Amino acid sequence: MMASPIDEELQEQLLLARKKATFLGEAEASFFQQRAKAMHILEADKGTRYFHAIVKRNAARNVISSITREDGSITKSLNDVGDVFVNFFVDLFGSHVDTLDLDHSVLGTGPMIEPVAHDGLLAPITDKEIKEALFDIGDNKALGPDGFSSAFFKANWSVVGNDMVQAIKEFFRTGKLLKQINHIVITLIPKTSHSPKASDYRPISCTNVLYKVIAKIIAARLTLCLPGLVNQTQGAFVDGCLMFDNIFLAQELVRGYNRKRISPRYMIMVDLRKAYDTISWDFLRNVLRGLGFPDRFVGWIMECVSITSFSISLNGVLHGFFNGKRGIRQGDPMSPLLFVLCLEYFSRLITKRVNESKFNYHPMCGTLGITHLAYADDFMLFLRGDKYSIEILVNSFKEFGDVSGLRVNHQKSNIFVGGVRDIELQNILDLVDYGHGVFPVRYLGIPFAPLKVFVAHMLHFWTR
Known part of the structure; x- marks a missing residue:
């Protein structure tokens, strides 16, 4: 030049x-x-x-360079580390746990899916619906086991679009899904900066784009039904419900817990152990049917949930291959909605048991009939400070666990009290086997307390 x-x-x-x-x-x-x-x-x-x-x-x-085994020994061999994770998740996802049959009369105490809604749930899948579901997936989302991203399918829609549409329509026509499409790679995310055990890692499911599109279509139809089904005490993933509604209501209910001359009252914060991962498939299927969802729609959901196989991604290398036998997956578009429906059974169970007994409501809760607040797997129970009332709620949780497979994590669950004498408090702690909670406490990521606190007292929350 x-x-x-x-x-x-x-x-x-x-x-x-x-x-x-x-x-x-x-x-x-x-x-x-x-x-x-x-x-x-x-x-x-x-x-x-x-x-x-x-x-x-x-x-x-x-990078996960070492892991602590169940016996307390530490291994740094990459193969042994992989085996520890595989064995842990085989026990978590790949083991079936027997559960009791749910009480269908519990679901009958609340609203059901109206038959007129069946047409919308079972309406033929359109090309436009499939394309919109695909293009709604972010380009930067994690790849599935097949190595293709949503960006690939979007960029080459003119070439692969028709094949994808036909494959997805075939699933909704037959209700059958190839196992290869529903194979999942589990990516491990540490819950804290120091995660020595396999249980200290959160499993995130990386699925194929084809499955994501199917799941998003089902989730979109399922979302339309939730507002008419779910109790207002649940604030997660329901149109019209906001997380801050729960936060503001909880803050108002604990106001004054620090005072000495108040009527006895309890607030229980319950942590569910591996909530998504341990839900019984039989329980999920029965809840969906009990709420009135059409059998064909339930079949689509259960095919997606139950035809699963897993491998563990550890430092970029895949370890193990096993089939799932319970649980719903974190990262699946349907999972939050299905979990909300499972918790609806618990909401109706508590309401039924409370109405059948002489339960004493928490102050300011009787008129509205508030016994609990739930946002996904974050639970708060509210009741008057007497042994009879707390037994009703605790037994309801146990009954729910027996039918759903979900269990309370007693080490992370706490009871907060106001106006209760020390000797009565100790009796209650022995009864429920929860810890004694101390304010301020974090709920849905927001620290709150029954009274104004100095900024210095909150620093450990803000810096964590």
Whole structure:
């Protein structure tokens, strides 16, 4: 170009070279942005240095080099570490636990799916519905076992779109799903900065895009039914319900717990052990049928839930292969909605047991009939401070666990009291086997207390 600056052919070649360099630079930046999972970066920094740094940091943080076995011994062998995780999740997902039959009269105490709603749930799947579900999946979402992202299918929709549409329609027509499509790679996310045991890692399911589209279509139809089915005490994943409604109501109910001359009252914060992972499939199926969902729709859901196989991704290497026998998966679009419906059985169970007894409501709760608040697996129970009332709620939780497979984590569950004498408190703690909670406490990520507290008292919440 310097020798022949007016050569048109060279100018055209230079323009093409610049376009190619720009394209490759943007492709490299996009690649490392996806690798970095920097969701907060949209159109800001186009360079790759920042993303390289995040990739290195994430890689160093996510490497699992050792694990503590059940007997307390520590292993640093990568194969042994993999075996520990595989055995843990085989026991969690791949073991069947017998449960009791649910009480169908409990579901009968609340609203059901109206027969007129069946047409909407079972309406033929359209090409537009499938395409919208696909394009609603973020380009930066984790890859499934097949290695293809949603961005690939979007970019090549003119080529692969018809095949995807036909495959998805075939599932909704037959109700059968290939096991290969529903194979899941479990990615391990540490719950804390120090996670020595397998139980200290949260399993996130990485599924194929084809399955995600199917699940999103079912979830979209299921979402329309929740507002008419779910109790108002549940604030998660229901249109019209907000998380802050639960927070504000809980804050109002614990106001004054610090006073000495008040009527006795209890607030119980219940933690469910591995909530999503231990739900019985039989219980889920019976709840869906008991609420009036059409059998064909229930069949679609149960096919997606039960035809599952798993492998564990550990430091970029897959370990193990086993079939699931219980639980719903974190990362599945349907899972939060199905969990809400399972908890609806518990809400109706408590209401039924309370109405059948001489239960004493928590102050300010009697008029509205409030016994509990729930947001996903975060539970709060409210009652007057007497042994009879607390036995009703605790026994209801046990009954719910016997039919659902869910169990209370006693080590992380706490009871908060107001206006209760020490000797009575000790008797209650012995009865429920929960810890004695102390304010301030964190609920749904927000610290709250029965009275104003100094900023210094809250620093340990804000810095955690």
